[in-house]
Amino acid sequence: MGTFDGLSALVTGGASGIGLATARLLEAEGARVVVLDLTTGGPDDAARVCADLSDDSAVRAAVGTAISTLGGLDILVNNAGIGAQGGIEDNSDDEWLRVLDVNVLGLVRVTRAALPALRASEHAAIVNVCSIAATAGLPQRALYSSSKGAVLALTLAMAADLLPDRVRVNTVNPGTADTPWVGRLLESADDPAAERAALEARQPHGRLVTAEEVAAAICYLASPAAASTTGTTLAVDGGMHGLRLRPRG
Template sequence: MNDFAGRTALVTGGGSGIGLATARLLAERGARVAVLDLDPTGVPEPLVGVRADVTDEASVTSAVAEVLERFGGLDVLVNNAGIGAAGTVEANGLDEWWRVLDVNLLGLVRVTRAALPALRGSDAAAIVNVCSIVATAGLPDRALYSASKGAVLSLTRAMAVDHVGEGIRVNCVNPGTVDTPWIGRLLRAADDPGAELAALQARQPTGRLVTMDEVAQTIAYLASPHAASVTGTDVAVDGGMSGLRVTRR
């Protein structure tokens, strides 16, 4: 497929995980792709790595300006940068609440605000926010993370209605438990990594973790011309976790 030929895409948090898988896929399908990350040194060609801290407005403004100077415009923005948190509503200190919200919610806001003027100049502008299944399904010990992603889901719909008249589509993808380096680190830190992995697999009706490529394919669809009539939508890529209740026999 070459459906992104002549298009420019910007992916935040694209140095690894879902962001890198998405950036690679968009490039394979013809896009010129810039990756914003705290450490873009390992970003492979033909991707263009740009250092940016989404919690710092000056850093974001400078990074987006660098991308625009290099490519001359912007058609697709993938807001993927994010961090996790575990615990109940009282388990995390307020400093941790501010830190997670600053990355997961306000980081998205900063990058989008910097990118919008350029997106308005595109004839096929699309924003895809990487949300999470925790925005629609209650999971234990995820109060802070759920709050941040619930805000992303609501913001996606608000942005979609605000900018539909400008020709900018806004959607989000809600991954379930994805086999990413972050999950790998959590498993290695567990007392019994094998049992923890089995528990994560069992809570998804498909019986396995979602792959990064599966999420990337969904993001690419939402960003592509094939989804020209799709806006204000959240798409779950979660192995049925949000809607299915499977009885194991």
């Protein structure tokens, strides 16, 4: 018997990275899964729907198709998002609006479309994928950090609003994860090896977080085993948020 036998899940951004690892783990534990992404990637066995999260009509249509395919919805994983680099002066108003539109309003659009089906579930759970950038000041991440800070605050507000409907809402805060997006950032660095070493050293356990580790945390929060857990943030960051270690050596 799998943890998610008989349950259905929608994973946004499920074509790669953390979303793909989450969709695979949910399926392995018995869930029926639909992946929502801009591309058609994802686990081989999962159904796929495509939508641009900045387009509300497209999101509503894609979520409706997913719910119809699944015959209902128990779990929503809001993982999709885009990155941004730079300090407060380095991005235009248009770029600020673009990132916030996807990372914050995109989450709102998907959740809004999914809520009627979630409210009908006996095991309704929403897990929002946030970031260490929401709780720690990271250099050259002003825009990205702002979007993830909004996701963290929104998660708490959603948890309060949806508790009477028996819909749990939690978030995971990954540290720097070994994902395709981080891989692209490393490739664009002047010295990719040195940049990777610096990112690894920034995390107390001395390495990047894996997508599978984040997926395990997401699946716990989404599972019936976490039925009394809502409004909670689970850090998966090697201790980056809370630990202050002495320098090695």
